Amino acid sequence: MDTVSTDVLIIGGGPSGLATAIHLADRLKEKGLAHRILLIEKGSSIGSHILSGAVVKPEVFKELLPGVDFSEIPFNARVTKDRTILLGKHRSITLPFHIPYMNNSGNYTASLGQLCKYLAIKAQEKGVEIYTGFAIDEILCRDGKVIGAKTKDTGVDHHGHPLENFQPGTRVEARITIFAEGTRGSLAKMLIKKFDLTNGKNEQVYSLGCKELWSVPEGNIGAGHVYHTMGYPLDNDEFGGGFIYGLNDHKVAIGLVVGLDYKDPSFDVHDAMQIWKTTSFVSRILKGGRLLEYGAKTLPEGGYYAIPKLYTDNAMIVGDSAGMLAMPALKGVHLAIKSGMLAAQTAAEALANNDSSEKSLQQYETLINNSWIRKELYPVRNFRQGFEKGLILGGLHFGTQFITGGAGFFGRLRSHPDYKATVKLSELKKKPFKERFKGKLEFDKALTFDKATDIYHSGVHHDEQQVVHLHINNPENFQEVNIEQYDAPEQFLCSSEVYELHTNKAGKKELRIHAENCMHCRTCDIKSPGDGITWMVPNGGNGPEFQEM
């Protein structure tokens, strides 16, 4: 097995990882230090696994790239219209005011994938080495401290046994390793567990966002027109809403984001989004258009109290892996970039002082607490937890938080892991999803699509020759709990038809896993009840091939 050495290893080529790389290169240059920075991304290219709404706050890009002509940054349209719509089953009302923290004036619509491609070019200009299409599945430790990571062995059969074309992974030994894998990163998860980094913190809670990119006839929506919808098809006890962002070239990004603390085991975010598209408000915008791309991702919504301890000896966590997301605006890009910059600042100091111990890296936390990250996150620290009791109570509570500066009437609110919110169908106190939307689940393949058609538009592929990357943690318990008691929620919670419940003629039920469809959204890892499912990283270069998501 080959070993390579570097000063800094960054795992993940999204906005936080790229920002870390860029800012670290800048800081080291300032200090006159030459160091090696390796950034490794599992997608086949930078941007292929990046998905976001997105409406982004542009200021942080000026911070990250001082001296770069702002117009060079490939944002899409500037926001020129920003409305919040309350959707009912039959009609919609435009709210006459903005929900606090949801004002988008001065912001830009964007394809985050395109922005990342741009950032990768900038990083490479600064000497960062970027390698795409490599999956990392192991954290290397020595004496209980992180010393790097190892890329995945490839050329193995379904059981992991080497085949003739076995290619061993490469050990990357690094003085500092930065975990920038995105939401629920598989390595960050291991790191957090190994070093108990969530001790005393809230459980992280998540939303799943399904997104489609459409090309629509001219006049359907203006570039820079931004709509957020509340209400239909979500119930009072389901947290979330829709977004519609008008882009240049008659394109429009649409999606539905739903909190994964929903109760109904048969709830299906993808299908809910299709129903959402049939409302007259949304369907009018899509009329005559054509689907270009589909994708899905999860968002960490736990907020300030759910951010784990972000550092240990020789390692830091940034971006979505760190839970950097501001509610209720659902914006994380600027926080991801900022957290990456602060981690970079810390790393640069550590390298200069030749001290990357936990004590030295504690500076990262200090920097965050002194930055606008805390200023943004702290006032809404109780936002999401407040909604565990439903939208009306949550809304009321959010109102009081707004008045009291975030504390609400109860101080710090606890949260519970999302999978624990799922109830058995027999205990569900409302109509299950399929009954609730009876007659609306026949997709016409023009406006609405089944999952199979949608995932075809994600370009997803996975090598046949590898261990199935979705691991049922306890198969016996899974059959009993997930299939028999909960009626296999996996078949509905999955954004991309990975899980299929098959009942044969004799009535025997079994869950079949079509790992080749996986969008890497991690919902199964988060929401599967019982002992659940572990999402492991598949071969590098596998997964979706997003173009402009």
Next chain:
Amino acid sequence: MALTIISLIKQVPVPGEMKMGEDGLMERTKSKSIINIDCQFGLEAGLQLRKLHPGSRLIVCSMGPASFENALRTAISMGYDEAYLLSDRKLGGSDTYATGLAISTMLQHLGFTKDSPDPFIILAGRQTSDGDTAHVPSQVAERIGIPQATFVERVEADGAGNVIAKRIIEGGYQMMKLPMPCVISLTPTGIPPRKPSLSGAIKARNLKITTFGIDDIGLGTEKIGINGSPTIVVKVVDIVSERPPIIMSAGHNEASLVDSLIANFIKGGNVLEKKEKEARKEAERPDFPEKDFRDGARGIITWAEVTNGKISRPSLELLTPARNLANLLGNDTKVVTLIIGKDVRPMAQTLIEHGSDEVILVDNERLEEYLVLPFSSIFAQVIRERKPEIALFAATTSGRELAPRIGMKTDSGVTADCTGLGIGEYVDKKEKVIYTPILESRRPTYGESKLATILGFVCPQISTARAGTFEVPQLVSGKQGIVSTFTPVLTEKDFVVEILKTERGEGGLQSLFEADIIIAGGRGTTNDSLGLIKGLADALTGQGIKAEWSSSRPVVDEGVAEYARQVGQTGKTLRPKVYIAVGISGAIQHIAGMKESEKIIAVDHNPKANIFHHADFGIVGEYQDILPELIERVKAGFTFGIEAKK
């Protein structure tokens, strides 16, 4: 002396993203690119060879624009040591002959000649996904003057300066022993290519790739580029074959899904509609003088391939276009067939009765089995003596390596895997002449989405014709013709390649063409070694139906089915009344081989499988569930509307 392994690779657009420029040539700049799949298998074969021969030097070479450096760096990241690129604007528009010439000149420049004191092996992919010709490996071997084995799936070196290759032949395979140096082309049925390693990618990032221009390697412009190539592409039209939308079966378990399929099938409704978009109106024929470029060459020669002591069916099919071309050329143009082998005289009459005017016999007991070196040498000698204007070969694995090797000897281009052959003319606006008559060879290209017409300007004009495309001509029993013999000059050098073993399965081939129902098993059906696929075929046979089973490429790769049962490019083209594709994802090559079936039923667990875009009826489900159900129904009398032949 340490062994050197040279891999020839080509960068190609990702299949499905291929675009074509206005000039009918591949637009290489815009689409996303990968290393051609077959070439990736060649790369892996090299890495496998090094496992057995540590210390071997691994070199990767390519020819193309500067962007091909990406492919070379990928090869380095897989484990190769050095990379060379031949890149020159003057090479633009080169056909396979010119490409073979240019690449072999680069290799010779690097010191890899037939007299090289150090052993080396040149590995290549069987064919490219954008060109599909499979010519270049043969042409490189001929040009350097070394032996070759093409369509190889396993390659080893014996440590005594020989290469042992497992070569696919019609209906089976052959083990061959070749002395080094030699050229081996790999089918995508060997060991799948490994993934790059990170350490390799880091090495690739920093490696200097040596780039040559044609002057660097001493290659003149005479025989390269669009002007030097013996063949040109003159016309490309879209192939449009539209099926009405698929009818999917609905049901909640296998029984109801099969019920639904049968109900839909009986209802029918889906009829194959075939449209061929015609090219835009031809420009008016200018008033240029006509030029006969044939320089006295006359007549058509075909090759009769002998397998298992019989003339192979594709060689008989060939006599249909040969006769047609002779009629179009007029002037009493003769069809001459060359047959090489042991005790072949009795077969001459069969050829004559199928349409040959003359049969030339080369009877030699050392030539019982096909070998490219003596066969190409004999063919070239016959061509020199007889001066035919056209030479036709069946596009079998033998025909497809023999034709380009001969083409290199006679400086003629070759058109591969044709589905249409005609006689036309070519208006040269620059020279202001009209070349007539000229062979028009039509072949599907760009992943079977286009039909290209290719012309050659050097006689003989050589083409290979896809098996299954033409009908075997009506037999006229008692027809008279000339039978002559030819005694070639052969040397021991023509027999340096030794056949160690020949394995040919029985049946398969013929019965596949005659079956009314074909059940094809794909990668997804091999858990029980195609037991259920064969079971369905057997059940139908039991009902008195002419049914057969076939497979897609990956199944052949896994060794579960023999090559003779492979459907699709370089496999077979079949047109049964009902084609049932099970567990087949629908790779474009497979689709090409079955899309003209009357009715197509697809069964696959993956609802987004491409096969469903090309079928009339579909079931989404696991084959283990669906097929037993279907077998039961067949046993109860359902035979897909085909009448039993008692």
